Amino acid sequence: MTYRKLPSATLAVMMATSVATSAFSQDLNVLTWEGYADPSFIDQFQKQSGCTVNATYVGSNDDFAPKLAAGGGVYDLISPSIDVSGLIIDAGFVEPIDTSRIEAWEGIYEKFRKEPGINRDGVIYGMPYSWGAIAFMYRNDAFDTPPTSIAELFDEKHAGKVALWDDKSAIYVAARLNGDMDIYNLSDEQIAAAKARLVEQKPLVRKYWATAGELVDLFAGGEVYISNTWAGYQSSLLAEKDIQVTEFIPEENAEGWMDSWMIVKGRASDCAYKFLNMQITELGQCGVANVNGYSAANKEAARACMSDEQFIALHQDDPDYLDSLLLWKPLGERTEAYTNAWNAVKAQ
The missing domain is CATH 3.40.190.10 (Periplasmic binding protein-like II)
Structure with a gap:
């Protein structure tokens, strides 16, 4: 699919529709990758939080913007990669994250928290998750x-x-x-x-x-x-x-890639923040590491829930490994x- 910058008038109508449909419930609809809402850790989150997670999966980063443009109000959270997150911010599909509500925020690798793809003018729009x-x-x-x-x-x-x-x-x-x-x-x-x-x-x-x-x-x-x-x-x-x-x-x-969770415009519910907090602490970080084999964005959580062998194998002791790869960039x-x-x- 091809991403095109949307006219401001179109965006205004879409955002108004999104806000109008955002009557919050305990349901949490996520647009994400396979494994990011796996029952092995999502079931525990649902029991503990009272929030029900409904996942729709993508096969490419090119799927996020078109699906949001077609009706972003049905989703609460998305998890695009660093090469398209900036486009999604600029299109007005997502809203800033209140990092004060993310208890483990400071445990995230600084290099990920400062990635330009999730930052705009000192405002943060994404919570790094995996890489x-x-x-x-x-x-x-x-x-x-x-x-x-x-x-x-x-x-x-x-x-x-x-x-x-x-x-x-x-x-x-x-x-x-x-x-x-x-x-x-x-x-x-x-x-x-x-x-x-x-x-x-x-x-x-x-x-x-x-x-x-x-x-x-x-x-x-x-x-x-x-x-x-x-x-x-x-x-x-x-x-x-x-x-x-x-x-x-x-x-x-x-x-190389890094994925971040982002809140769809007008969907910042309590369940959304409960989900973000779960995903960046041990349950979510080792959840994705054990299911997908991906590295975790929160070094402290990874150290707490991984064996020494897994910690080293996933380069958790060496985030600069990502610099040796060709990290995806916005086009x-x-x-x-x-x-x-x-x-x-x-x-x-």
Whole structure:
């Protein structure tokens, strides 16, 4: 989907509608990623808080703005990544977070609290939640020599066994393979070159996957044996099925991300703040770490609920690990160019 800046008049009508529909109840509707409202920890929250959580899942960051534009008043909380959170703030879809109501706020890594993508003129619009890498993953039984490069996904010998996330970040992958490493500031010519590379790859691709479960099924069924992946999550689901896979950061590097919870305009209920407080303390932080394999934004909570081995494995002792990756950045006015290029690849 393509994100376009909405006219101020349209935004005014939408925000009025959102506020008008915000008669609060104990129901809490969240628009989020798989695993962020998992019963393993959400059930306990519901029992303790009296709030009922209803989750709608997205498969791409490009899903948030269109769903909010189509009727943001039905959602209370969203959890976009750092590359689109700024767009959502600028569109007026979310409201500032009262950090004084977040008891564990100071426990969040300072580098995340100060991220430009959730800050505007000294006002904070997002509560950092989790972070990690968009790594690559392969089935161990399909490779005699472990792959080390993105080029493996473009090699004809893997025809029909390749998958790729159905997201505009596919442009980032192809651009790096082309040697264009400034992936968030690509020129029109570089985007066109990435698009051409993806079109060339398309006959090799078994599936552009949209959800974690979809990729897991493809790997488990032997339909696919190499893809990019949400590091830590799909590999853990495959381990439960006794499918041996390995994640790797290729020589062309990998993208990094950080997700934050944001309050939809006019939806700052008591349940919303109870939910935020749960998600940034031990229950929510180790909840997402145990379900998704993602790193936690609150180091203090992570230390309290993780084993030493898990703490180190998730880089909780080294948040600068994220700096070694290509942390997602807002594309601004260039969003449309990237998204249109990816849609054009799929339309071929």
